[in-house]
Amino acid sequence: MTKPMPGAAGDLAQQHPDLWNAYAALGKACAEAGPLSDREKRLVKLALAIGASSEGAVHSHVRRARSEGLEEEALQQVALLAIGPLGLPRAVAAKTWIEDETT
Structure with missing residues (x-):
């Protein structure tokens, strides 16, 4: 560590x-x-955290993604992609968790 x-x-x-x-x-x-590339792995991990409804993990993966240079728009798209499989309420929650770390 x-x-x-x-x-x-x-x-x-x-x-x-x-x-x-x-x-x-x-x-x-x-x-x-x-x-998978490092970028792809980070986006997948973010998506898994969203799917698990883990606010803390979403925050953590967003912080790491931003420190690795991933653009906010890509992170937001992951939340939008959650609408179909997870439903609008969970996707909106994920969007707000991402915004906690990006705004």
């Missing part, structure tokens, strides 16, 4: 670094298991 994280995940990482390191290693292995 290179920098402190906010919230419960950060607490877990500090209290149980061996568990956190194993979790991080699993994430790295999953990320390297296929041909």
Whole structure:
């Protein structure tokens, strides 16, 4: 872990670094298991967080996406793409969670 994280995940990482390191290693292995670009992986992770209705994960992936140079319009499109499979209310919620970190 290179920098402190906010919230419960950060607490877990500090209290149980061996568990956190194993979790991080699993994430790295999953990320390297296929041909997706870093940009594609970030957008997929954002979409999965939206699908799981995880506000905290959406915030986290938006912050990471912005730090990696992804444009706000791409992140907003992920929320709009959620309308069909997830419904308008969940997509609107996702849009507001994205805007929490971009406006």
